[in-house]
Amino acid sequence: MLLSKSRMDVHDRGVRYLARCMLESGMEVILSRHGLIDEVANAALQEDVDVIGVSFSVGGHVAASERLRKLMQEKGIGEKLVIVGGIIPDDDIPALKKLDIDGVFGAGSSAAEAIEFINAKVNA
Amino acid sequence: MLDKKTMEQVEELKKGFDAQMKKRYGDKPFDLKTDGGIPIKPVYGPDDVQDLNFKNIAYPGQYPFTRGIYPTMYQAQPWVMQQIHGHGTPEHCRERMDYLAQLGLTGYGEMRSYNLVFDQVCKFGYDPDNPENGDMVGLVGVNMSTLDDYDRLLNGLDLTKTSVVLNQGIHSMIALAFYIVYGEEQGVPKEKLRGNTMNWLFKGWMSDLEMYPPDSAFMIMSNFIRWCSRNMPKWNTTNIVSYFAEEAGGTPVQEAAMAMAISIELTKACMDAGLEPDEFLPRFGFQIALGMDIFEHVSKIRAMRRMWATINKERFGAKDKHSMQIRCHSQTSAVSLTAQQPYVNIIRSAYGALVGVLSGVNGMTINAYDEALGIPTDESLMLAIRTHQVALYETGVPNVTDPLAGSYYVESLTEKICEEADKYLDKIEKLGGFKKCWETGWLREELANSSYEWRRRIDKGEKVVVGLNKHRSEVHRKTQIYKVDPEVKETCIARIKEYRATRGKEKEREQALADLKVACQGVLDNHKADFMPALIDCARARSTVQEMCDVMKSIFGWGTVY
Structure with a gap:
C-alpha cells in the first residue's frame, strides 16, 4: 500500500491515521509526500505496491487523478487499485469514477471502511 | 482563600453532599474526563480553590493577565472579527473583501481589517506557471505572484485605515516586501502600514511540509523580527500559532505547552540576533484554538495568558507590560466540523465563539459551516459573521470581563492546565527545546498519538460526534459547495507570462x-x-x-x- 499526500498540503491528520490503522490491520504501508503526482506513479512502480492511495485536502484531486491514471497506463501499472480521500466534494465523485478511481473516501469515512474495501478488492 | 470559619462550614456542607451522592449513586466513580483527557469531578466546591494564590488570578489588566490583558475588554472594544478568506485571482479576493466589509466586518476603531490567505502555490514559493504547482492555483487562497497583483487586490483602499493579515504562510516576509513597495508607490510610507505577518517558519513541527530547515528557519524569523522592530514598529511581526497543534490532534495541555516552547525558542533566537525582549515581544501575537470542550478551552486560554506573562517576566526579564500580554487571535475548531449534516457545524462554531468571548480573546475567526466540504460560500460566510454579531450584540456575554473567574471548576481547571502544561513544557526543554523536538520529530509524534487516540475513541463510539457516529441522518440534504472559477489558473499563468515580458527593470x-x-x-x-x-x-x-x-x-x- 502506498499512501501519499502533497508536500504543499498540511492537512495530514487523516492520512496518518489511516496509515497507522492499515499497519495495525497487517498491511504493508509506505506513507510518503509528493511534489508532482508523477512521483506517486514512480514510487508505485518502484515499490511494486498493490494499492495507491492519495489524500487531497486543498483541491486539485480531479486533475491529479487524471494525470496519475495516465502515467500508470504509460508505465504498465494501469491495473493497480487507486483510492483517493480527504476533502472530496460529492459533485466530483462521478468525474473521479470516470477516471477509474476505484474508491473515494471523503470526510467522515472511517479507516475500517477503506481497509475493508481494499481487502475485498485485492483478495478478490 | 477562605477563612477558617467559612472552611468549617464548607466541610460540613460537603459531608452532607457526599452522603447524598453516596446514597443515590453508591461508590461507583464517575469516569469523567475533559476532551483533552484531564480527569474531572461531577461537582466542584470551595475546597477545590482554597489553595489558589489570588495573585496568580488577579484582575483583568494585572500581571499575570490570567483574566485578560486589559482592565476593560469588550466594554471598550469588541474583538476583531477576522474571517480568513482568499481564493482565485486578486479580483475574486477583493470582491470577497468588499462583501465582508458590507456585512459589517471591521477591525479596531475605524480600521478595516482583512485576513487574507494566499494560495498553496505562492505560499510555497512558486509562480503559477511552475509545473510544481500541482493544479492548486487560486484554489484555497488567492494567487499573489507580482506587485501588479497587490494593485489588483487593494486599489482604492486607504492603506492608513486598512489592517491586513498577509497570510502567505512560510513566505509572509515576501508578501510584506510587496506590500511595502505597493504602499510606497501609493505614497504611504512603511511606518504607517498596519497589519500582521505570519512569520511561522516553525510550522513544519506538526507536519512534513516543504520548509526551511529548523536552524535556518529560526535565523530567518529572528532576522525578520529584528528588521521589523527597528523599521516598522507598529507592524505585528509574528503569529505564534498553536491552533495548528490542536488541529493536528493536540490536547489543550499540549497546545499550551507547544505555544510556550515556540515562543521561548524564538525569544532566544531574537536575543541572539541582538534584540532586547521588550523590543520585540510586544509585537508577537497568538492564534489559539477554540475547541469543543467549552470550559477546558476557556481554562486553557486563561492558563496560556498566565504562562506567557510569567515566562517573559521571570525568565527573560521583560519589563514592558506589553511583553507579557498575549494578544490572542483565535479560531473555532475546524477539526470538529463534519461533512455529514453540515448545517450542524453552525452550532459547533457558535459554541466555539462562546469559548472565545468567555475567554476574552482579542480577535476571532469563526469557521463557516461548509468548511469540511470546501471554501465558504457567500451564504456560509454571512452566517459566520452573523454568529460574531449575535454573540456581541444579543447574548450579553461581552458585558462582563472573564465572567467565569471564581468558578470553582474553571479556576481549578485553569490551575490544573497550568501545572500540566508546565510539566509538558519542562519535558520539551529536557529534550532540547522546541527546535530540537521539531528536528527529531518528537512533537509531531506526540500530536499524531493524540490524534490517533481521538479518532479511536470516535471509531469505538466512546466519543460521540453527532451526525457522524450517532444520530446519522438518512435524509441527504445537498449542500451547495463553492466552486472557484475554473479560468483562474489560466488567467494567472497568462498574467505572469505577460508580466515577465513587459516589466522592464532587467x-x-x-x-x-x-x-x-x-x-x-x-x-x-x-x-x-x-x-x-x-x-x-x-x-x-x-x-x-x-x-x-x-x-x-x-x-x-x-x-x-x-
Missing part, C-alpha cells in the same frame, strides 16, 4: 536578486545582514514570488525535515 532586478543572495548569506553568518531591505529592492525591481523564493531556498535550504 538590470535593477539582476542586481537586486544578487544582493538578496548576499544578504541571505549574511543572515546565516550570525546576522551580519538583514534580508528584508534586499527583498524590498527585489519587489521594487518587479521580481516575482518565485524569483525571490528561489534565491532564499538556495541559501537557506529547502525540503521536508522528515
Whole structure:
C-alpha cells in the first residue's frame, strides 16, 4: 500500500491515521509526500505496491487523478487499485469514477471502511 | 482563600453532599474526563480553590493577565472579527473583501481589517506557471505572484485605515516586501502600514511540509523580527500559532505547552540576533484554538495568558507590560466540523465563539459551516459573521470581563492546565527545546498519538460526534459547495507570462536578486545582514514570488525535515 499526500498540503491528520490503522490491520504501508503526482506513479512502480492511495485536502484531486491514471497506463501499472480521500466534494465523485478511481473516501469515512474495501478488492 | 470559619462550614456542607451522592449513586466513580483527557469531578466546591494564590488570578489588566490583558475588554472594544478568506485571482479576493466589509466586518476603531490567505502555490514559493504547482492555483487562497497583483487586490483602499493579515504562510516576509513597495508607490510610507505577518517558519513541527530547515528557519524569523522592530514598529511581526497543534490532534495541555516552547525558542533566537525582549515581544501575537470542550478551552486560554506573562517576566526579564500580554487571535475548531449534516457545524462554531468571548480573546475567526466540504460560500460566510454579531450584540456575554473567574471548576481547571502544561513544557526543554523536538520529530509524534487516540475513541463510539457516529441522518440534504472559477489558473499563468515580458527593470532586478543572495548569506553568518531591505529592492525591481523564493531556498535550504 502506498499512501501519499502533497508536500504543499498540511492537512495530514487523516492520512496518518489511516496509515497507522492499515499497519495495525497487517498491511504493508509506505506513507510518503509528493511534489508532482508523477512521483506517486514512480514510487508505485518502484515499490511494486498493490494499492495507491492519495489524500487531497486543498483541491486539485480531479486533475491529479487524471494525470496519475495516465502515467500508470504509460508505465504498465494501469491495473493497480487507486483510492483517493480527504476533502472530496460529492459533485466530483462521478468525474473521479470516470477516471477509474476505484474508491473515494471523503470526510467522515472511517479507516475500517477503506481497509475493508481494499481487502475485498485485492483478495478478490 | 477562605477563612477558617467559612472552611468549617464548607466541610460540613460537603459531608452532607457526599452522603447524598453516596446514597443515590453508591461508590461507583464517575469516569469523567475533559476532551483533552484531564480527569474531572461531577461537582466542584470551595475546597477545590482554597489553595489558589489570588495573585496568580488577579484582575483583568494585572500581571499575570490570567483574566485578560486589559482592565476593560469588550466594554471598550469588541474583538476583531477576522474571517480568513482568499481564493482565485486578486479580483475574486477583493470582491470577497468588499462583501465582508458590507456585512459589517471591521477591525479596531475605524480600521478595516482583512485576513487574507494566499494560495498553496505562492505560499510555497512558486509562480503559477511552475509545473510544481500541482493544479492548486487560486484554489484555497488567492494567487499573489507580482506587485501588479497587490494593485489588483487593494486599489482604492486607504492603506492608513486598512489592517491586513498577509497570510502567505512560510513566505509572509515576501508578501510584506510587496506590500511595502505597493504602499510606497501609493505614497504611504512603511511606518504607517498596519497589519500582521505570519512569520511561522516553525510550522513544519506538526507536519512534513516543504520548509526551511529548523536552524535556518529560526535565523530567518529572528532576522525578520529584528528588521521589523527597528523599521516598522507598529507592524505585528509574528503569529505564534498553536491552533495548528490542536488541529493536528493536540490536547489543550499540549497546545499550551507547544505555544510556550515556540515562543521561548524564538525569544532566544531574537536575543541572539541582538534584540532586547521588550523590543520585540510586544509585537508577537497568538492564534489559539477554540475547541469543543467549552470550559477546558476557556481554562486553557486563561492558563496560556498566565504562562506567557510569567515566562517573559521571570525568565527573560521583560519589563514592558506589553511583553507579557498575549494578544490572542483565535479560531473555532475546524477539526470538529463534519461533512455529514453540515448545517450542524453552525452550532459547533457558535459554541466555539462562546469559548472565545468567555475567554476574552482579542480577535476571532469563526469557521463557516461548509468548511469540511470546501471554501465558504457567500451564504456560509454571512452566517459566520452573523454568529460574531449575535454573540456581541444579543447574548450579553461581552458585558462582563472573564465572567467565569471564581468558578470553582474553571479556576481549578485553569490551575490544573497550568501545572500540566508546565510539566509538558519542562519535558520539551529536557529534550532540547522546541527546535530540537521539531528536528527529531518528537512533537509531531506526540500530536499524531493524540490524534490517533481521538479518532479511536470516535471509531469505538466512546466519543460521540453527532451526525457522524450517532444520530446519522438518512435524509441527504445537498449542500451547495463553492466552486472557484475554473479560468483562474489560466488567467494567472497568462498574467505572469505577460508580466515577465513587459516589466522592464532587467538590470535593477539582476542586481537586486544578487544582493538578496548576499544578504541571505549574511543572515546565516550570525546576522551580519538583514534580508528584508534586499527583498524590498527585489519587489521594487518587479521580481516575482518565485524569483525571490528561489534565491532564499538556495541559501537557506529547502525540503521536508522528515
